[in-house]
Amino acid sequence: MSGNESVVIKKYANRRLYNTGTSAYVTLEDLAEMVRKGEDFTVNDAKSGEDITHSVLTQIIFEQEAKTGNTLLPVSFLRQLISFYGDQMQMVVPSYLEHSMSALTDQQEKFKDQMSKSMEANPMMANMKAPMQMIEEQVKRNTEMFQQAMSMFSPFGLPTGEKEAEEEKPEANDIDELKAQLKDLQGKLDKFS
Numbered sequence: 001m002s003g004n005e006s007v008v009i010k011k012y013a014n015r016r017l018y019n020t021g022t023s024a025y026v027t028l029e030d031l032a033e034m035v036r037k038g039e040d041f042t043v044n045d046a047k048s049g050e051d052i053t054h055s056v057l058t059q060i061i062f063e064q065e066a067k068t069g070n071t072l073l074p075v076s077f078l079r080q081l082i083s084f085y086g087d088q089m090q091m092v093v094p095s096y097l098e099h100s101m102s103a104l105t106d107q108q109e110k111f112k113d114q115m116s117k118s119m120e121a122n123p124m125m126a127n128m129k130a131p132m133q134m135i136e137e138q139v140k141r142n143t144e145m146f147q148q149a150m151s152m153f154s155p156f157g158l159p160t161g162e163k164e165a166e167e168e169k170p171e172a173n174d175i176d177e178l179k180a181q182l183k184d185l186q187g188k189l190d191k192f193s
Contacts, residue, residue, distance in 0.1 A: 008042055
């Protein structure tokens with residue numbers, strides 16, 4: 001099978017998922033990993049042949065969000081998204097979200113390239129302050145960009161209390177996690193020196 005062909009996953013009545021490409025049963029976590037690797041697949045109901053990819057991907061998101069500390073979707077975003085169902089804007093939202101996620105992915109790739117180049121230039125990274133500032137600034141820019149994008153769809157914007165709470169949580173958690181990862185990386189680099 002060539003790299004650009006979509007793998008067919010069959011979902012049976014007993015909720016089991018069968019990967020026809022590998023001839024093996026898979027879990028939702030296996031499908032999530034395929035998504036992370038950029039592997040394309042469709043999920044079909046084994047009996048009717050109906051394409052149920054959308055509902056299975058939504059189920060994967062639900063399970064990922066249910067994991068402790070794994071939430072990507074703030075409550076205010078979920079409320080705004082729900083409010084678009086049945087609204088005139090419903091037809092615009094999917095393409096807008098797709099474009100926004102594409103832009104976020106591009107920014108993430110640029111950031112990874114910058115970090116990679118800075119590590120090549122200074123493998124010991126003795127001064128961790130500059131990379132930490134880069135990370136904090138990038139997280140802040142991405143958070144602000146996404147909040148601004150979503151507020152464009154709400155005629156009244158986010159309520160002040162929710163907006164303030166939303167700004168504090170993702171930024172602080174993401175920065176703390178990135179600091180821990182960089183500290184771990186610094187420890188590994190120190191062992192090499």
